[in-house]
Amino acid sequence: MNINFNNLSDNFLLSLLSSDEQATISSAVKLASVNVGEIICEPGAKLEYVYFPISGMFSLLYILENGGSAEIGVIGKEGFVGVPILLGGETMSHQVIIQGSGEAFRMPVYHLTKLFNQSISFRNILLHYMQALMTQISQTAVCNSHHKIDQRLCRWLLLSLDRLSGNELCMTQELISIMLGVRREGITSAASNLQKEKIIDYSRGTICVLDRHRLEERCCECYEVVKKRIFSIIF
Template sequence: MPSSCQHQPIQNQLLAALRTTQLERLASHLELVHMPLGDVLCESGGRLHYVYFPTSAIVSLHYILENGASSEIAGVGNEGMLGVSLFMGGETTPSWATVQTAGYGYRMKAGLMLQEFNQATPIQRLLLRYTQALMTQISQTAVCNRHHTIEQQLCRWLLLTLDRLGCQDLTMTQELIASMLGVRREGITEAAGKLQNAGMIRYRRGHIMVLDRAGLEKHVCECYHVVKKEFDRLFWDVRKF
């Protein structure tokens, strides 16, 4: 397990938004965990025993059809938390939660988080705001998948991933990206080729290096900016929590 000087709860933006006294109260219940690629944190219809606050990992929320095809409906990185169904009353969801990008995060027993939420502490308002932002991401993903080109969808996905990782080098196969977007691998190959020819990315053997982020932001559809604007709007002064 890495040392505490390398990993801190405040590397997750939700935890960082809490006042020092609030975070200190939760700290003893937060467990640092490694989140390996492909790890299934929750199956369709399953109940979460823990909520997760990713710091360097990214979790994909996706739905798997009866024929085995799947599509991502949202992602959760260092901006959020996995487990909003816990306090929304549904307890379970039809989607799966799988680690898309390996890394670390903090987990907390679901029962303890529910107790904290039900006490109407500041974390309740914070998590409700995050849930609204997550709902925006889910709805905008549905709109994007229906109305925009694969190239635009790929730009959106790349930018959201960059925001969560804070780096320009991604380890990701075309097969996995195609699964995330719910499209054929050939479509991703063609879209990535266009972006590479335009000098925006360099792709080789499962690694994507973003060379021109500004170019991606000009090329992407409005869906990326809608999601980013909503997160910024809801959390512009998060320290008040």
């Protein structure tokens, strides 16, 4: 598929580049489909490609030795997957798995490194995004330590909705419990409370958000902190 400027603008970071820079990047990327459950990278594996999503959602999962896991960040069309490359690394310390099907521009690592070193504007955009992702990861750690499960569930739902189209999420309570690193019973109770208040509707692995405004009211401050940091890059 020939990549044109309009295609590139579907990713927020690439949309910030000049037309000349987009022309250079268009020859270095390919459009790839990603599907729910697909593992993009395992912990410790060498990165061959980075991804600039235009739809769907990439989840960053930290895997413990005992098999337990917790989500430390989510990435959609506002960002890119492969931040360790910017720091001189070659591997990821966590697993990258697709939580929402979609498409992404896939770029070989050597092209990213070359463009990062050649273009000041491209470098600044990626570094600003890296700061935003670090904010999300650190805020997630704070949230998991200090906030109630229902607040954490609201934060996770809002971050996911921001990266997926529509107001529905195809996600089981078991999978959400893995993402948040809590027992399934806690998610069941929190989701049940939100459903009773008609904020969400949950049925057969599909969560439909009925009242986003009230969902935001029930959430802790962590969602707004992450959202404002992302907006500071885009706008």
